Amino acid sequence: MTDPLTQVIALLRPSAVFSKGISGAGPWAVRYSVFGQPSFCVVLQGSCLLAVDGEAAITLEAGDFVLLPATPGFTMSGFAPAKAVSMDPRTNPAATGELRHGNRGGPPDVRLLGGYFVFDSPDAELLVSLLPALVHVRGVERLSVLVRLLSEESKERRSGRELVLTRLVEVLLIEALRAAPGDSAPPGLLRGLADARLARALRHVHGDPARPWTVADLARKSALSRSAFFERFTRALGLSPMEYLVAWRMAIAKGLLRRQEFGLAEVAERVGYGSASAFSTAFSRYVGQSPGQYARHPPAGPG
Incomplete structure (x- = not known):
């Protein structure tokens, strides 16, 4: 994974x-x-x-x-x-x-x-x-x-x-x-990876971000109840499971759009959206500009 x-x-x-x-x-x-x-x-x-x-x-x-x-x-x-x-x-x-x-x-x-x-x-x-x-x-x-x-x-x-x-x-x-x-780290990726059960869920999310994951799916991967997984994940990562999934998908999407090697439909498929329009709506809401605008004028890195 x-x-x-x-x-x-x-x-x-x-x-x-x-x-x-x-x-x-x-x-x-x-x-x-x-x-x-x-x-x-x-x-x-x-x-x-x-x-x-x-x-x-x-x-x-x-x-x-x-x-x-x-x-x-x-x-x-x-x-x-x-x-x-x-x-x-x-x-x-x-x-x-x-x-x-x-x-x-x-x-x-x-x-x-x-x-x-x-x-x-x-x-x-x-x-x-x-x-x-x-x-x-x-x-x-x-x-x-x-x-x-x-x-x-x-x-x-x-x-x-x-x-x-x-x-x-x-x-x-x-x-x-x-x-x-990692077990004494503040909320974030290291703390999540230090928890063997949460690490399983994180590896699944990173290994297959396009899959239509639900909290229940990820809880099963972690061998936890839905409520226990949600609370444990949110406490360890500082984000809820779905917030983390969306943030990770958008980070991948930004990288793909910057490279300008894929059409909008393929980018949408790679990050788990059923159509280009659904992805465009989600991306625009999350980033504040459309995928097309972002691909044409990606922001410079912080350096």
């Missing part, structure tokens, strides 16, 4: 990586304003504090990996009190070499490799809403290796660079999300 996590990552279309080394020593603190794009870092040595807006502050240690799918404002600091230096990730120049915070001389207290990329999908807001705001994974060496490979590739200008970066980011995202503890 189709893996929902892989499908979501593919539809997000991650690309365009920037990365750099970061270190801090003595009293230091930096305050980054809201960025909106996905960012990541891996701690190479030492430790520091990370306080992401809306989340509990955490201590980062060597080997830790952090992913922020829609980077909000955050503060990173050492453990000694220090006034935070404001930084805007959109306007600060991309300095070469390692970015140093705090004391300039001597060995650093912490060294990190951090960076960001972009999601080229205009559906990024919907898809990112299915992911945790903060992913913190400890001691997964594969993630550290992937970040190093990303960093090396992003600094080189070798042939095939863009394709390699895109594939590395896709693998990084999948590795990070499947290593994250």
Whole structure:
């Protein structure tokens, strides 16, 4: 059956990586304003504090990996009190070499490799809403290796660079999300997939979105009563089963319309509508413009 996590990552279309080394020593603190794009870092040595807006502050240690799918404002600091230096990730120049915070001389207290990329999908807001705001994974060496490979590739200008970066980011995202503890995640896809019974329903929806699914059908796939399934799904995903199904169908439809390889009737059939007119009505209501208008003038990705 189709893996929902892989499908979501593919539809997000991650690309365009920037990365750099970061270190801090003595009293230091930096305050980054809201960025909106996905960012990541891996701690190479030492430790520091990370306080992401809306989340509990955490201590980062060597080997830790952090992913922020829609980077909000955050503060990173050492453990000694220090006034935070404001930084805007959109306007600060991309300095070469390692970015140093705090004391300039001597060995650093912490060294990190951090960076960001972009999601080229205009559906990024919907898809990112299915992911945790903060992913913190400890001691997964594969993630550290992937970040190093990303960093090396992003600094080189070798042939095939863009394709390699895109594939590395896709693998990084999948590795990070499947290593994250889904049962304690906020409502969204990870939490749904962490529930073995809901995961069955999700895989069926993603594997055959055109099927005329009902709540009762999906409840049977999950071996739950209709009411128990509806409540459990809505609590875990933050959307009702039918809301999730429609959102997923429309995300697929948008991708098909952007490619302009299929007629309206075929797009309608692929996402579970019996006719082009029924699909057009549903799409227009959901998106705010007709499929034809969307295909001619698809919105640009957020990057």
